[in-house]
Amino acid sequence: MAALKRFLRTLFLRWEAVLELAFGQQNNPVVNLGALGWYFFWIAAGTGIYLYIFFDTGITNAYASVEYMTHDQWYAAGVMRSLHRYSSDALVVVVFLHILREFSLDRLRGRRFFAWITGVPTLWLIYICGISGYWLIWDKLAQYIAIATTEWLDTLPFFGEPIANNFLNSTTLGNRFFTLMVFIHIFAPLFLLFLMWLHIQRHARGRVNPPRSLAVGTAITLLALSLVYPAVSQGPADLDTVPATLQLDWFYLLAYPLLDVVPGGKLWLILVGGTLFLALLPWVPPLKPTPVAVVSLDNCNGCGRCVEDCPFSAITMEPRSDGLAFDTQAVVLADNCMSCGICAGACPTSTPFRRARELIPGIELPDHSIAGLREKTVAAAARLNGARRVVVYACEKAGAEVLGGPDAQVITMPCVAMLPPAFIDFALSRRLADGVMLAGCAEGDCYFRLGDEWTRQRLAGQRDPYLRSRVPRERLVTSWLPAVSTRRRQHALSQFIDALRALPTADNERTR
């Protein structure tokens, strides 16, 4: 499993690197797959509402009403129809890529199972939406779908009489099933939306909107496709004739041709088994639980910054329990905490300049303490002996260890946003280093979701805690790159060291 993940991760990172050339990192479609899923859902929902205005929900006139939209009103309802279809197809594409990518990045194991588990049923819902939609056109494809679906359902031991009898010949056709499909096609998307909402409940500020340029670009693309190659029906359904040759939408109907070779009952088993297998993946193999963040009440002043910054909604502010004169205190919801440490980076008490006997911030990870971070900084500085000395604070996932050497010492942590900005000030003002580099995952692609964004905002003075303005910005550099880009990372470091050469050295005077 680990090897498969590594292989997929490499593929995705390479693909991401190629697309980065054209899109830049923020707008990279590869890092926005989940958000694109939401976006395509909304396009399908919006166009669907428009189509419903002109759609006749009775089986005798449904086909004609779709023909009217497609041909007589091609410029409006026709375009809407094509957009409806292609955005639904695009949804399938991005969702499958999204699954593979989240899997490859291992964002599913341990306490992170929630998004994965709630994602799995969305797949069934997406297919129910798509298949019921094709049914409503009541063309030859719909006829085939009706026959094949009911024959397939008949392989389950639920029905006394085959439900496929509804579609035996033109004398058996009734409105009943069709009405059911209209109903399903309206309510399944609503339920899907509910699941999508549930899916990101453990994400603070879930990224449900793609960046503007990507939204515009994909919308224009789908619109162009709709105009150049509009979706059309395949002739009216006639239960007395055989729908022999069909143009399937392979994104939604891939399973149907399999019924020619796999017995229906077995195909159900495969699909249900596959779903269960997918649902179990967060525990294959189980992740060793990591210690969750702990609050030190003596040091918590109830400012709420940690709540603002936690990417997994794992902290709440509760009424004070220790009698101190603050209104609230931070409380960690252990089940939601992913041990990223970002809260420690946000806490105003996490400053290495603190004179308190022991450096204990209001909140931190027990196995990555802020006091330990200060010790590591001092120790790393002592090991540096190049002409220009750089302390690199890096995310464990960023693969920055390769930078270590006489000129640079690397200190890793779960996420680089665990670093309180005061540490940069500390390292430079105490002349522990000539320069500081922050190395993390690629922009917009933080393993812990928001680490890069918070770091950037803190450095820019847009988010508490700020990096103090006295810190010489020319001695600070950030490097947001995927772990595979080791050469680019090394190049960034040597460029930084070259730039530092132009500046006077911090004269190695080490205070404290």
Place this chain on the structure above:
Amino acid sequence: MNSLTRGLLQLPAYAVFAISVGYLSFWPRYQYAAPDRAVVKVSVSHATKHIKPCVLLTPQQIAELPPNMRRKESCERKRLPLTMEVEIDGDIMLRVQAEPSGLWGDGPASVYQRFEVEPGIHLVTTRLRDTDRADGWDYSRTDEHMLHQGRYFTVTFKAETGGLVYR
């Protein structure tokens, strides 16, 4: 890189996306059935006779039953299997025995099958057995029919209206 070059570089990416979505939404074509053949669909759902005939209870037997379970006759719930065959121009195309549905085997037995034949005029014979007779059939029908290319020919059954129906 300036935004114009970026935009130009995005064009092929969007094009690949549009072409793959547009293509797989319609192509490749799928051949569900041979277009130059006729398709026979056989669908019969029928409640066969009970395994044992119901017996009338004597007044004494009725009196022995608990008051809420008293009834005129005693029936075994289970039904017989349904046996049927379809012959076209003397060739057996289908011969099946279907078990009654339901947890206690008391529901109707169903046969649902389809097969392709050459179009043209054919002699279609269907036979059906819903009792425990050792040989012979309870229902049968033989008719000459034109089976058209690309069309369904259906064989169904309705006991109330006289049995096997061809269409």
